[in-house]
């Protein structure tokens with residue numbers, strides 16, 4: 273192939289805003305000179321270069337809707353001792369320049385016009401590419417059945433909370449099931465949260481909300497399964513969710529995954 | 535461009551250089567497009583076909599009965615991590631071809647996996663000990679999430695070429711893109727030339 277694929281060249285992006293979304297996650301809006309529309313679920317590579325020439329790269333998913341292509345949002349979680357995430361959290365501010373290339377990736381993507389029931393499962397900052405899917409469907413006025421099972425540590429880690437709750441109110445097809453893994457603060461929390469870990473039962477209730485069909489309780493297999501599931505988060509989380517989805521009878525090809533860390 | 539306030543946290547000093555854009559990882563992260571497929575050893579087999587006809591099929595027992603090769607090597611994942619000094623055991627592609635009693639093929643080979651994942655490699659890159667089917671990592675059976683029971687290992691290329699849960703090797707005259715290659719990942723994938731994506 274002789275033609276240069278669009279979006280795969282390094283370019284310098286300008287940070288136009290930095291917002292603290294939770295104690296551990298900041299949202300960065302990046303303005304791109306060379307714009308290639310992304311598909312919901314894709315990511316960008318970031319390259320940092322130290323004054324002595326040392327370089328390092330990491331990948332970050334686009335969390336913004338596909339309708340905005342000249343500006344993208346990244347949701348970056350601070351990892352303890354993390355080389356790149358701590359640079360973003362401690363140093364990067366509005367007006368800074370960052371070298372990026374993208375959008376990259378093609379399997380973990382969802383078309384904004386996808387009309388079959390889809391189950392989205394996110395752990396922590398794994399919500400980033402899934403948020404792009406939800407926002408893109410919203411901007412395409414697509415109210416087809418979508419359920420989000422979202423697992424996070426404490427109530428303060430409920431990323432994009434008001435926007436997601438707003439979706440529930442305005443979009444009849446959208447179902448939100450937030451799950452808090454650290455249950456200590458259970459008492460003074462609000463009604464929509466459940467506590468513990470996402471297990472087979474929480475997945476089955478998400479599917480019921482999607483398809484309105486409980487299946488036969490004895491078999492534990494729902495009668496109608498979502499057409500597709502997207503799972504994103506840390507590797508252990510994705511592994512566990514993938515196993516649950518296979519257990520309830522979903523096909524290997526209908527489950528798409530993105531793994532963020534070890 | 536230089537990020538003035540970026541100094542890097544070079545965590546472990548590499549014993550050997552790492553390819554451009556890679557960082558050293560002590561753990562063993564997982565990259566796959568889907569969940570870990572369930573592979574039943576009782577029915578697992580691996581077949582090799584050349585020019586459209588099957589020239590050999592091995593099950594778990596017959597694969598293990600072949601001469602085994604140990605390899606100590608570094609691995610490089612396109613998601614930016616590299617891991618040095620990893621130990622694997624398995625059967626070289628040379629051994630499989632010799633066992634099948636066929637002439638060394640030329641051209642390209644497509645690896646096919648449980649779940650339908652594929653990846654393409656030039657034949658010389660899997661010969662002369664450069665490509666193995668491995669079943670043991672660090673003296674333990676290869677874990678399912680890392681591609682067990684058996685994965686391909688071609689350590690000099692980015693790790694997506696080392697297809698997990700391998701079931702077939704299809705030798706062909708012409709190159710063709712596999713699963714990630716169709717999504718814009720590089721046809722060859724040399725980490726030292728940083729061939730991550732098409733046109734790199």
Ligand SMILES: Cc1cc2nc3c(=O)[nH]c(=O)nc-3n(C[C@H](O)[C@H](O)[C@H](O)COP(=O)(O)OP(=O)(O)OC[C@H]3O[C@@H](n4cnc5c(N)ncnc54)[C@H](O)[C@@H]3O)c2cc1C
Nearest residue numbers: 330331332333347348349354355356357397400532533613
């Ligand atoms: C395709 C893709 C998309 C991604 N999208 C996002 C995104 O949208 N938002 C985001 O925040 N991250 C995302 N990541 C993860 C990101 O690329 C980095 O791996 C992460 O920010 C850590 O980099 P670091 O340099 O800060 O830490 P490093 O210096 O690389 O690591 C420091 C230590 O933390 C461990 N570690 C690394 N990552 C994690 C983790 N996630 N959880 C726990 N421990 C970890 C490492 O093993 C190491 O011991 C994505 C990764 C991939 C492959």
